[in-house]
Amino acid sequence: MASTLPxxxxxxxxxxxxxxxxxxPGTHVQQSNVYASIAGPVVVDPxxxxxxxxxxxxxxxxxxxxxxxxxxKPVTTSAGAKPAxxxxxxxxxxxxxxxxxxxSVVLARVTRVQKRQATVSILxxxxxxxxxxxxxxxxxxxxxxxxxxxxxxxxNPENHSSSDELRFQALIRKEDVRAVEKDRVVMxxxxxxxxxxxxxxxxLGDQSFYYLTTARNDxxxxxxxxxxxxxxxxxxxxxxxxxATGQAELRKVARPF
Amino acid sequence: xxxxxxxxYPLTKLRLDGRRWNELRLLQAQISTNPASSGSSFLAMxxxxxxxxxxxxxxxxxxxxxxxxAGSSGAVVEVDVNVAGFAxxxxxxxxxxxxxxxxxxATTLRAAFQSHLHTYLYPxxxxxxxxxxxxxxxxLLAAAINACTLALVDAGIPMPGLLCGCTAGMSGSASxxxxxxxxxxxxLLDLSLPEEQELPFLTVGTTTSVPVGENAMDDGEEDMKxxxxxxxxxxxxxxxxxxxxxxxxxxxQIREILEGVIKGSSQSR
Numbered sequence: 001m002a003s004t005l006p007x008x009x010x011x012x013x014x015x016x017x018x019x020x021x022x023x024x025p026g027t028h029v030q031q032s033n034v035y036a037s038i039a040g041p042v043v044v045d046p047x048x049x050x051x052x053x054x055x056x057x058x059x060x061x062x063x064x065x066x067x068x069x070x071x072x073k074p075v076t077t078s079a080g081a082k083p084a085x086x087x088x089x090x091x092x093x094x095x096x097x098x099x100x101x102x103x104s105v106v107l108a109r110v111t112r113v114q115k116r117q118a119t120v121s122i123l124x125x126x127x128x129x130x131x132x133x134x135x136x137x138x139x140x141x142x143x144x145x146x147x148x149x150x151x152x153x154x155x156n157p158e159n160h161s162s163s164d165e166l167r168f169q170a171l172i173r174k175e176d177v178r179a180v181e182k183d184r185v186v187m188x189x190x191x192x193x194x195x196x197x198x199x200x201x202x203x204l205g206d207q208s209f210y211y212l213t214t215a216r217n218d219x220x221x222x223x224x225x226x227x228x229x230x231x232x233x234x235x236x237x238x239x240x241x242x243x244a245t246g247q248a249e250l251r252k253v254a255r256p257f
Numbered sequence: 258x259x260x261x262x263x264x265x266y267p268l269t270k271l272r273l274d275g276r277r278w279n280e281l282r283l284l285q286a287q288i289s290t291n292p293a294s295s296g297s298s299f300l301a302m303x304x305x306x307x308x309x310x311x312x313x314x315x316x317x318x319x320x321x322x323x324x325x326x327a328g329s330s331g332a333v334v335e336v337d338v339n340v341a342g343f344a345x346x347x348x349x350x351x352x353x354x355x356x357x358x359x360x361x362x363a364t365t366l367r368a369a370f371q372s373h374l375h376t377y378l379y380p381x382x383x384x385x386x387x388x389x390x391x392x393x394x395x396x397l398l399a400a401a402i403n404a405c406t407l408a409l410v411d412a413g414i415p416m417p418g419l420l421c422g423c424t425a426g427m428s429g430s431a432s433x434x435x436x437x438x439x440x441x442x443x444x445l446l447d448l449s450l451p452e453e454q455e456l457p458f459l460t461v462g463t464t465t466s467v468p469v470g471e472n473a474m475d476d477g478e479e480d481m482k483x484x485x486x487x488x489x490x491x492x493x494x495x496x497x498x499x500x501x502x503x504x505x506x507x508x509x510q511i512r513e514i515l516e517g518v519i520k521g522s523s524q525s526r
Contacts, residue, residue, distance in 0.1 A: 038413050169316065
């Protein structure tokens, strides 16, 4: 069987036998063949040399590598060929549709603060929970392409409701805000409407809400505006300060990297 | 002589719009036409023109019956079909609601795509498809299927293959058993509205099927699997096989066109 891979896959196109490839994102296996299930460039992730694992085939949604504007060069190695050269260029981030799952790190905007819980809407799901510890949100890839635009459109009350209503809703309960002194948490001193919060999903919840927690040092408010409307910078784990007026406000602050 | 296909076709072997029996109308399509949606497409099959946009997979609406327990194993597909008042020959003013024709198309599309897409990847979510018929000139359901497929591909929703639709009819009433020695009726591909109104026709939707066993080894072209079949008119059962074969062949042609559209727009993106 010819094992040259097409540069662009179309749903239903056969990419190769499962004997030589394992199926990655954007593909499915049927009748012991790997098929594309979305349209996009085919990417071969060669197996670690020496390990028994097979090369992973995946189909990405992005055509351009972010930033460079170059077309992602699809890898067209044959099944038996040796893995691509080790000095590969920095791997462009590929886009996939991402849904929040348990343990995934998300960025969310606070939409409502109540006595026992805060309601947030999930803006971005950071892919690959293992590698997100030091990741800057603008480099992560999810299908919500324009992350800068999502985050900066914060305090716009008119399109606020319409765009946020469409996103996944989540709750941060009072006892999930921080790990210590859980019973002394006052929600008003932790979050304010419009804050951007980094949290992890602890439960898929019921049909209407995911459940998030911020009970870790690196989780909490990452971006906030003061009452005067200026950006604030973190000064301690529970305080942020307005850069213009110098006024301090209380927040559950995420540890800056 | 009235100008209709069943009287002119036996004489000229040409249909009202000048096509032969096995010719498709001009099929033009674009994808990513509406940047506000997750995926969108514009498709014109002859004078039938359809805009389709896909939103999602997104969280289902709260308090919605389909957003509840039904969606826990996979995404729920919602289809909304709107035939514009100016789409037909006579301008209709409707009281907002959907008529019988568009709700039937919506039901068929929903059933077809709910089972076709890999919905298990998106539990608790809704994929909503909005189809707007701008101009209706026959083969509405088939054109809507093709438009939806393109929009879903644009939205990046995983599916086992492209779902392509096409209509096929007979060039006469075909109400008596077929006479193999004296075959005066021809099957017709891709019917237009005047043909649909006078002739029996069916709509077939196919996807690529997976070669099984022996065939899996050779790299020949993949054959088609019928995943949707709809027929509203009466025809003698001896003709169904012919119509189906012609329809499936039309789907194959349409699939090649759609693949070209997807490849073309992926490269220019």
